[in-house]
Amino acid sequence: MYVERYQNGDFILDSAELADRFGLSKDDLRRNFRKGLVTSMVERGEGEDAGTCRLxxxxxxxxxxxxxxxxxRVVSEEMTFRRPDR
Incomplete structure (x- = not known):
């Protein structure tokens, strides 16, 4: 996965690669973004993990x-599935 970081700290991911991770076309991924169905978070490593980030x-x-x-550079990645709330 290609990841770029702007000087302000924002990360940019390749939309085709991200869509592929979710099993979608780029258009379907963009449609989900526009609908507000895609959320993201960046966590910065601390202590022994300083200098790393989890996207x-x-x-x-x-x-x-x-x-x-x-x-x-991506050193590991995973796709997980969240259980529905009961």
Missing amino acids: SVKLGNRIWRAILNSED
Whole structure:
């Protein structure tokens, strides 16, 4: 996954690659973004994890997470599924 970081700290992900992670076309992913159905979060590592970041993107019950090293390269990623609330 290609990740770019702006000088202000914002991350930019390749939309085609992100869509692929969710099993969607780029158009379907964009449609979900426009509807406000996609959320994201950035967590910065502390202590022994200082310099790393965890990116999380959520769509429905699916959450894609990636760990970035200090050079903003993906060192691991996973797709998880959230159980519905009871």
